[in-house]
Structures are given as structure tokens and as C-alpha cells.
Amino acid sequence: MNPTRLLTMGPVDLAIVIIYFAIVLAIGFYLKKYARTGEDFFMAGREMTAWVAGLSFISANLGSLEMMGYAAATYQYGMLVAHAYWIAAIPAILFLSIVMLPFYYICKTHSVPGYLKLRFGEATRGLSGISFAVMTILMSGINMYSMAVVMKVILGWDINFSIWVSSLTVALYVMAGGLLSAIFNEVLQFFLIWLGCLLIPILGLIETGGWSGLVARIQQNFPGQDYIHLWRNVGSFTDNPMGIHWTGIVLGWGLAISFGYWTTDFLVVQRVMAAKSLRAAQNGTIAGAFFKMMVPLIVIVPGLLALAVLPFPLVGESEAIASGGHSYNEALPLMLARYCGPGLLGLGVTALIAGFMSGMAGNVSAFATVWTYDIYRPFIRKRASDAHYVSMGRWCSLLGVFVSIGTAYLVMQFSSIIVYAQVIFIIFIVPLFGTVIFGMLWKRTSPAGAFWGLLAGILSALGLFLWVKYDPSALKYIAFSEHAKDMSENIYRAAWSLLVTVVVTVVVTWFTKPREEKELEGLVYGLTRIPSHEHYPLLQRPIFWAGVVGVLFIAVNVIFW
Amino acid sequence: MSERGHLVSIWFFIGALLAVYGVLILGAGIYNFFSPAEGVVLGRLHAGIWWGAILLLLGGFYTWRFFPGRP
Numbered sequence: 001m002n003p004t005r006l007l008t009m010g011p012v013d014l015a016i017v018i019i020y021f022a023i024v025l026a027i028g029f030y031l032k033k034y035a036r037t038g039e040d041f042f043m044a045g046r047e048m049t050a051w052v053a054g055l056s057f058i059s060a061n062l063g064s065l066e067m068m069g070y071a072a073a074t075y076q077y078g079m080l081v082a083h084a085y086w087i088a089a090i091p092a093i094l095f096l097s098i099v100m101l102p103f104y105y106i107c108k109t110h111s112v113p114g115y116l117k118l119r120f121g122e123a124t125r126g127l128s129g130i131s132f133a134v135m136t137i138l139m140s141g142i143n144m145y146s147m148a149v150v151m152k153v154i155l156g157w158d159i160n161f162s163i164w165v166s167s168l169t170v171a172l173y174v175m176a177g178g179l180l181s182a183i184f185n186e187v188l189q190f191f192l193i194w195l196g197c198l199l200i201p202i203l204g205l206i207e208t209g210g211w212s213g214l215v216a217r218i219q220q221n222f223p224g225q226d227y228i229h230l231w232r233n234v235g236s237f238t239d240n241p242m243g244i245h246w247t248g249i250v251l252g253w254g255l256a257i258s259f260g261y262w263t264t265d266f267l268v269v270q271r272v273m274a275a276k277s278l279r280a281a282q283n284g285t286i287a288g289a290f291f292k293m294m295v296p297l298i299v300i301v302p303g304l305l306a307l308a309v310l311p312f313p314l315v316g317e318s319e320a321i322a323s324g325g326h327s328y329n330e331a332l333p334l335m336l337a338r339y340c341g342p343g344l345l346g347l348g349v350t351a352l353i354a355g356f357m358s359g360m361a362g363n364v365s366a367f368a369t370v371w372t373y374d375i376y377r378p379f380i381r382k383r384a385s386d387a388h389y390v391s392m393g394r395w396c397s398l399l400g401v402f403v404s405i406g407t408a409y410l411v412m413q414f415s416s417i418i419v420y421a422q423v424i425f426i427i428f429i430v431p432l433f434g435t436v437i438f439g440m441l442w443k444r445t446s447p448a449g450a451f452w453g454l455l456a457g458i459l460s461a462l463g464l465f466l467w468v469k470y471d472p473s474a475l476k477y478i479a480f481s482e483h484a485k486d487m488s489e490n491i492y493r494a495a496w497s498l499l500v501t502v503v504v505t506v507v508v509t510w511f512t513k514p515r516e517e518k519e520l521e522g523l524v525y526g527l528t529r530i531p532s533h534e535h536y537p538l539l540q541r542p543i544f545w546a547g548v549v550g551v552l553f554i555a556v557n558v559i560f561w
Numbered sequence: 562m563s564e565r566g567h568l569v570s571i572w573f574f575i576g577a578l579l580a581v582y583g584v585l586i587l588g589a590g591i592y593n594f595f596s597p598a599e600g601v602v603l604g605r606l607h608a609g610i611w612w613g614a615i616l617l618l619l620g621g622f623y624t625w626r627f628f629p630g631r632p
Contacts, residue, residue: 010589012585012589016582016586019578019581020578023577023578030569034568184571184574188571188574188575188578191579199608203602203606203608207602207603337600338601338602339603339608340601340608341589341590341593341598341601341604341609342592342593342598343585343586343588343589343613344586344589344609346585346586347586
């Protein structure tokens, strides 16, 4: 055991963790008999209610990397990180619900690459399928490693033990029950994450005397630095801790990264595509947006509390190792240790493990679907029985976990895992958004334009990353400031990558032949009959709830301006 | 998917787990009321007792409401 661990678990805490592992496995094996056909295993039978689909949608996004990473980032950059939950999420989720989901749902595709096959053909599907599979495995490994590091730091658990036990648990329940099992457990994990972490902001705000007391303590601890505003300090690159300008937040974070992730990353989109109807999918997505808007309470507030109440400063990972101090990544566990006694500590640790598992299961089930339907079936074995593809899905869930474990050991070599996670995501997902949105909204977009636009976007994101890596002075061209921090650089690189995708798609489309309109029915705006919800009562219509969430989104931005 | 109609509701699983956690955390909270744990800020508020009670009530309601076979 590590003598420097932050927390010591008692028998009740251990019992809570062990019961959690037992129940997720029990659910997986219970659901195995309900996942016999391909439609059951890969799409959960398309029978999920709006609530189940929506909670699963948001839970798959609440990985341990997300929770620990953004609490740590809040300690570094302050309230600016809340943009990740608001402008970098809510507009995109509402856009997915109202504009894009009808196309995904009506064409009855199994995946986002599957939509690209219908819209542009095999080449674009193959490119997006392979890039998605690679990204999923890399992200899964990073998520796994970050969870193992957390367990080592806060509990003193052996890193190999954490990786293998947690990963094999996920592999077993996804292998048994497929997407249905992943979704069931994600809904369970959603409750555990909230109930395990919610006490931190409640008790923290009691200790600091409410929000105004929290702000006063931060200003007292860090005089002259603005950690508490969303927009007031982003008029200049040098006025905020992140080194970012509002244009980067709006175009890079709010458009490129956000729309790329929430509308085309199959990990999250798959959850709502499993809903029992288009209206359930849309309402579930909007419910997910509401809960996403609330997540700063359990992630951002603990980061701010760390700024306010910790008697020592947190430092970077390498400095923490050298000095024996605490790193930014320990912000959330430190707050957990501060407020949670026996029993509650076990619940909090279970919340972190649940966060890891929900993110991991999201990656594994999405990987299994894309591998089986978008790579194996079209390129390796075209004609086989449904049972064969289900079997392939089960085994590649296990294989995906083993490859992810290998990736986890690989990322141990990198000093800053969250930066690499963002880099990987921007390379593979941001350009995909450009391709999909042009496919849905511009019927003239040609298959050649889509393919070359996607490829150019991927290569440009990779190229820009390598440019700064080998010539740091290039930062002033990419992020418009020599003061830009890692997160700011990533945000601007995403905007550039999306711009390249769009320009190449439009230019190549201009010189190449589009598909016939009759082939695009059900796939493109203007050629698809979108079902009307006007005959439903107002409170059951997606557009009404999208409006409500939109108003709340504007309100939180004004309140924390 | 012929058997899907008999599928036990996800809300039952959630309720059962929360009820069990409620019992454990409430029990630990009561124990710590008489034998306080060291190093916990705001330990005097006995968060374990009221948080455990909330989990137990919430979990108990969901277990009852979505118990398998209940109409």
C-alpha cells in the first residue's frame, strides 16, 4: 500500500465498493438473455424510454477523466472551465436533438459511420469508422489509466489491480448484455455519481458561508486574479488564467469541439439512437442537456472550493512528484477526503469508479458496434448470419478492453494525459462534424468532397499539433497568442481543423459530381420528411423543452458573467 | 426480443442499491455520532445520518414502486 495515500477506507466503505461491483455484474448477466439479436446487442432493441436514453447519454460522457480532469482544470483556470458544460455543450446538444437526430433516426442507421455510408458511400464510412475505432480505443485507455492513477493516489491501490479489475468488470457486463447492459448500468452510475459527489458542494458551501463567501475566500487567497467569471475576463488573452480570447471560446469550444463531440461522437449519439421513438430520443437528449448543465455543481464547485479552502497550493503532476506535494488532479479527491466520513467516503469513491466504468462502457459498446457494422461487415465478411455478428460484437467488446489496457500502459509514458486526450479527440472527431453536417444540410455535397474534406481535417489537426510540438513559437500563429495555455491551444486547433474540413469539402464538391436527389431521400434536409410533433400537447414536444433549456442556458451565463 | 416484456425495471435495481447503501451509510453515521471520525470537516453536522436516510427513503420508494410483478 502507498503510505502517501489521501484516504483510508473502512469496512463500510469497502463493502459499498464491493456491492457496486457485484450489482453491475449481476445486471450484465441478467440482461444476457435479452441481447440475442444484432438489434438487441448493438442498439438495445431501440426500446429505451426518453429518461433512460437521456440519462445514459449524459452518463456515458461523465467519465473519470472528465470529472477529475475538469475539477483539476478549475483549480488552474477557474470558472472559465464551466464553459465546457455550458457553451461547449448545451447549444450542440439542443442542435443534435432538434436538427440532427431526425436524420440519424429516420435512416435507421446503426452508427454515425453508417449514416456516412448511406450519404456518401463506402470510402467515407471506412475512413470515419477506422478513425473512430482508433480514437475510441485510445480514449478508453486514457480514461482507464487516469482512473487507476486516481485510485493509486487516493487509496494506495496498485495501478495494475485497478486497471484489470475495473476493465474486466466492464468487459464482462458489456460482453454479456451489449448496449442494453451498458445503458442499464450507465443509468445506475448516473445516480451514484450524483449522490456520491453532491455532498461536496453542499458541505463546502456551508463551510465557506455560501457562494459569496466562496468568492471572497478565493479573492483573498489569490488577489488580483479572476477565477470566478465566465465572460468578463476574456476580452484579452492576458486577462484570464487560461490565456484565451472570447473568440476561441465561441468558435473553438462552442462550435468546433462541442458540435464535434455532441453531434457526431458515436459514443454518446448511440445512446439516444436506442430510444423507442424519435420523440423519445429528442426529449431524452434534452433531458441530458439539462443534467449536463447541472454537472458544474459536482465538478466545478469542488475545484473552486479547493482554491478557497486548501491551506496549501496544488501544483502540476511533475512538480508534485518532485516535491511530494499535491497535484491539480487531486482537487476532487482532496475535497472528498475533507468532507466525507466513513460510509460517505465509500459512496464517493464508488462515484469515481462508476464514472470510469460509464465512460469505459460507452467506449467499448460504441467500438463493438462500429467495428462490427462499419469495418468487419463491409470490408472483411460481408454475408454472415445475425448470430455471427452478435458473436463478433461480444468478442470484440472483450478485445477492445484488452487493447485499451495496452493503450493505458502506453499513455503511462506521457506526462500530461488530459492534453493528449484532447489532442486525440480533436484529430479524429472535430473534422467528422464538418463532414456530417454538410451531408445533412447541403444536398450538393459530393462523396468526393466529403471524403477529402474529412481526410484533410484529420491531417491538418495532426499537422498543427506536430508543428507546435516541434516549434513552440508556432503557438502565436495557431492560438494567436504566445501566452496560450495547452487547453487554449487545443481549442484554437479544433477551430482550424473544422475550417480546413469545411473549405476542402466545399472546394472539392464544387468540382465533382453530387449524388442524385432521389438517392438522398431520408438523409438530407429538404429531401426528408421530418415527423411533426404538433399534435402532441405542448409539454410533450421536444421544441418546447429545448426552449426551456435554452433559456436556462442563457440565464446561467448571465448570472456568472 | 420476445422476453423483453418481463424485463425487470432499471429503476428497481437503482432503488435496491440505494436502499442497501442507505442502510450502510446511516448505520455508519449513527456509529460515528457516538464515536466521531477524525479529520472530517463539518463532522458535527453528521452528514452520514441524513444522507444515509435520504438514500434509504429514495431507494425504498423506488424498490417498492418498481418491484417485479407489481402492477
